[in-house]
Amino acid sequence: MGWLATVKILSGGDIVTIPSKSSNTVWHHATVTRQRRAELNHHQSILLWFTGLSGAGKSTLAHALEERLYQMGYHTFVLDGDNVRHGLCGDLGFSNEARIENIRRIGEIAKLFVEAGVIVLTAFISPFRADRQKARNLVGEDFVEIYCNCPLSVCEDRDVKGLYRRAKAGEIKEFTGISSPYEEPEHPELVIDTTKSLDECVDQILTYLVQRGVYERKS
Amino acid sequence: MGWLATVKILSGGDIVTIPSKSSNTVWHHATVTRQRRAELNHHQSILLWFTGLSGAGKSTLAHALEERLYQMGYHTFVLDGDNVRHGLCGDLGFSNEARIENIRRIGEIAKLFVEAGVIVLTAFISPFRADRQKARNLVGEDFVEIYCNCPLSVCEDRDVKGLYRRAKAGEIKEFTGISSPYEEPEHPELVIDTTKSLDECVDQILTYLVQRGVYERKS
Known part of the structure; x- marks a missing residue:
């Protein structure tokens, strides 16, 4: 037996x-509880939820922050379109229902990573307040909403991926900021002015993480 | 700008x-690449996919292995019914399509954790070869299939959750081993006889991990 x-x-x-x-x-x-993982890692886990217009710098900022955290010995992971939209959410289209399900799954994965002791950074436009609120409800107090605030005109000028040009030409339907709304966060934990230098933006978030005690091992 | x-x-x-x-x-x-994460963690990441009958000891073995790995300083995470079935896969039922989608999502999450540098252990019956093969195709050479081999009669005797009794009473339909088949792995990386002691089972997997070089930092 x-x-x-x-x-x-x-x-x-x-x-x-x-x-x-x-x-x-x-x-x-x-x-192996979350607390024991924190003891192994010498830091707490948390979810940093970047939101903002296309071109506002969410993914760039998340990766730059991750690089800084890595150099300090922290365990991180970035969830963005590159590794989620074509993988776990590859079956989802762009309907309202699909958009909601997309954000739900990202919230659920992020929750697992937080449980695993990882500082997880998500970089998705996530334009609707209701969707972000659902993710917040799911993850609880570990949810940190970071609004990458950048004027639409700047994002349009950057147009790194050429998406604004295509959206304005009517080639992309329901493009956030052009033909679909972006609902600014009402009470985000952080607002980052991403017209500033990348280093300044990263420093602002690092300062917040210190204040939150992410660096300290709780005993 | x-x-x-x-x-x-x-x-x-x-x-x-x-x-x-x-x-x-x-x-x-x-x-922050997978290789740099391995350097931070001092170990490689991998996916240990436990499969076997209900009651064969998949989740127990996965958690016992995780405890041992934790004590040695390794970064791990267990995906099982407790944290996946009610979370990310909470929208899925028990149809054929739902079962396939369930395994697909588990494979996708596991892939993300492997990318994040974590030794991830999945503990699901996953009774069908085709489903497991899909997960293997998705994850590639990091996929390690561990067959928790335990006679049905032993699992029925254990019946930790009372599921076999209910299945035989007709209260649960399509229950693996009773009213739905379990397809044994044909070429698993490991076969564990889970009628042996838990320590022996854990040791057998640890030995395999040493052979695979998971403990060594690749340079």
């Missing part, structure tokens, strides 16, 4: 350690 | 560093 014969699940307990009758082994269930 | 004005994307390059004309800042895109 072996080691599972003596299993009992203790209600609400993270750690279940029951000596087996048939060997010296014990049974474990999810003993 | 600021720091995005001078962006160029180099084809195939992980690191793009272009001095901005308007400041001393540079532009980064995904500079």
